[in-house]
Amino acid sequence: MSELHDRIKEIIDSEPVVLFMKGTPDFIACGNSARALEALRAAGAPVTVVDILPDPQIRVELSALSGWPTVPQVFIGGELIGGADITEELFESGELERKLGEKLGEGGGAPGQEKVVDLAEGGSPFRIVG
Amino acid sequence: MAIDRLESLLRRAFPNATELFAADRTGTGDHFQVVVTSARFDGLSLVEAHRLVYDALAEPLADGTIHELRIRTRGTQ
Numbered sequence: 001m002s003e004l005h006d007r008i009k010e011i012i013d014s015e016p017v018v019l020f021m022k023g024t025p026d027f028i029a030c031g032n033s034a035r036a037l038e039a040l041r042a043a044g045a046p047v048t049v050v051d052i053l054p055d056p057q058i059r060v061e062l063s064a065l066s067g068w069p070t071v072p073q074v075f076i077g078g079e080l081i082g083g084a085d086i087t088e089e090l091f092e093s094g095e096l097e098r099k100l101g102e103k104l105g106e107g108g109g110a111p112g113q114e115k116v117v118d119l120a121e122g123g124s125p126f127r128i129v130g
Numbered sequence: 131m132a133i134d135r136l137e138s139l140l141r142r143a144f145p146n147a148t149e150l151f152a153a154d155r156t157g158t159g160d161h162f163q164v165v166v167t168s169a170r171f172d173g174l175s176l177v178e179a180h181r182l183v184y185d186a187l188a189e190p191l192a193d194g195t196i197h198e199l200r201i202r203t204r205g206t207q
Contacts, residue, residue, distance in 0.1 A: 032198060069184050069191050070199065085201050086176045 004119065005061045008050075011117060012065075015048040016104045018075040020062055024051050024116050032084035036072040039084075039091040045076075045100055046113040054120035077103030131159050131195045136187070143186030144168045148206060160197035165204075172205035179203035 012018055019036055023029030028037070040047050052058045052071055063069055066080050074081040076099055081087060090096040136152040144150060149167035164183065171179040183201050190196045 030198075032200075067181070069188070080177060082177050082180060083201075086180060089176065089202075 002061065004055075004057055005065065007119060008058070008061055008065060011048065011050060011119075012075045013078050015075075015117075016077060017045045017100070018048045018050060019072060020050045020052050020058075020074075021072045022051070022053055025049060025114060029053060030071070032070075033072045035084040036074055036087045039087045039096065040074065041114075043091050043096045043100060045096075046104075047115075049114065049116045050119055051116070054118070058119050076100060079103070131162075131190055133162075136162060136164065136190070136196075139186055139190070140164060140166060140183070143182065144170055146170065149204070155198075155200070160195065162196060162198070163200040163202070165202045167204040167206060169206045171203050172207050174205070176203065179205075 017040060019033075019040060021028070021030065021033035021037065023033060025037060028034045037047065037049070050058070052062065059071060062071070062073065066073055068080060068083070070083055072084055074083070074087050081090065081099070087096065090099065133152050133154055137150065140150055140152065141147070144166055147166050147168040147170075149165060151165055153163045155161040155163050166183060170182065174182075180201050180203060183203060184191060187196060187199070191199070
């Protein structure tokens with residue numbers, strides 16, 4: 001297992017809500033990533049964003065880990081929720097908020113709180129993989 | 131990629147679908163919306179249902195023929 005694989009897994013397991021997307025909230029590079037982020041924000045989720053674009057290997061490792069072939073990917077409490085379509089559908093049915101409450105419980109992250117994790121940052125090990 | 135080919139891949143995977151169609155969202159043959167209603171999805175979570183669609187379209191997804199895919203699955207119950 002690569003170091004990158006371990007870091008991705010660690011983020012999924014430790015952050016309450018993770019969105020792997022193309023770009024960042026300030027510079028969204030894909031329509032589906034925008035839709036997923038929008039739905040999570042609307043549900044008041046504390047989103048941790050990971051941009052997969054800086055290193056193509058991030059996406060390879062992520063898909064190997066989740067078994068989900070496309071990006072964006074949303075995880076809540078370590079569980080794969082799906083891509084933009086599912087996240088949107090779950091928001092519209094109210095299921096997303098229910099899931100957030102159930103998985104995160106009281107005090108499971110302040111709503112609307114958003115942060116960006118840079119997986120390519122400071123990590124020569126992450127750049128030379130593959 | 132032509133809509134016909136996309137639909138035939140889906141039809142092969144979901145022969146008993148009661149509703150099945152694909153739309154080219156941008157007219158460029160790489161951004162698609164697919165809709166499938168099938169008893170195959172009964173009792174499955176959306177993640178499980180979408181996985182079956184991804185499996186059906188694994189080849190064009192892997193080789194980049196499909197750049198963006200929107201999926202809507204419904205069971206029959």
